[in-house]
Amino acid sequence: MPRPPTISLVSGGRAGIRVFGPVTAERAGQELTLPAGERLVLAALTVAFPGAASEHRLTEVLWRDQEPPRTARQSLQNHVSRLRAKLGADAILHGAGGYSLNPSTHVDVHHLRRRLPEVSTLRAHDPGAALGLVDELLGTVAAPALPELGEDPAAVGLRTVVRRELAGLRTERASLLVELDRPDEAVGELERLLVADPGDERRWELLLVALDRAGRRGEALATYQRARRALIDAYGVEPGPALRDAQRQLLGTSGPTVDALAAIRPFGRDDVRRDVLAAVADGGVATLLGPPGIGKSSVLAAVADAWVDGAVLRVECADNPWSALGPVDALLARLAAMLP
Structure with a gap:
């Protein structure tokens, strides 16, 4: 995926580093030329940021599975010296723990992570501005981070955390579209997201709400069944309370719903009967759902036979x-x- 148009990361002559996609760096708005060894050193320092990377760690990154030469320490120092000449004399610090980036360095992946809490704060009083911030943050992500480090465990760990946070940010974007009365856009976005992760229950819940607000209630009810099958396939579990509540809102009921599709599973009818009896206890209401011929009447007959607290x-x-x-x-x- 191509990198977004280059814009200055920082002002005032400070150094900036991009690691979404191949590692690049800039200073005073000018992108710098970085040979492979310098990119590897910056990638390792970025993973450690704001902490330090030891000389041993940087040597491992530079030579990977190869035996480091006797001149490895001198070669590392040369890489650091050249990076300081390009980024600034104090851009890379050295201490007891090894080398580290100056805390003032702008690193895109860490900048994104620091700004994530701003979305919920902004949403509380200006959802439109929150959506703008989400789009701004997502616009900085052109590709997976730190490709230079391959399957290096520390890099994989950082990528995993960032991938999870970006997934949450994309879900937040869909939620904001619903809140801003743009349900059709939300539906399209959620359908795309669910292709990538069909087991995400929060996204299914938002999709039901978005379809309903788009005037597609029948489709929303059918989508609940899609969600249920997806969750069973992915995790072997039934929908949780939030998704069931969204379905009840569509049905206009305040009590629990019991899915009659469960009756087609082996020995499932007894389970459904127990669910209905539990749902209507103490004056509750249960809605039994399912297409014609699936056995809803048989389930209700079994419930009537088991009901001992009143007339049916x-x-x-x-x-x-x-x-x-x-x-x-x-x-x-x-x-x-x-x-x-």
């Missing part, structure tokens, strides 16, 4: 399937017929 009233609403008040009318008629 069954109402058929097939005569008026399109009326929202059809079930209410039928229920009232049955109750009226029971009066003395």
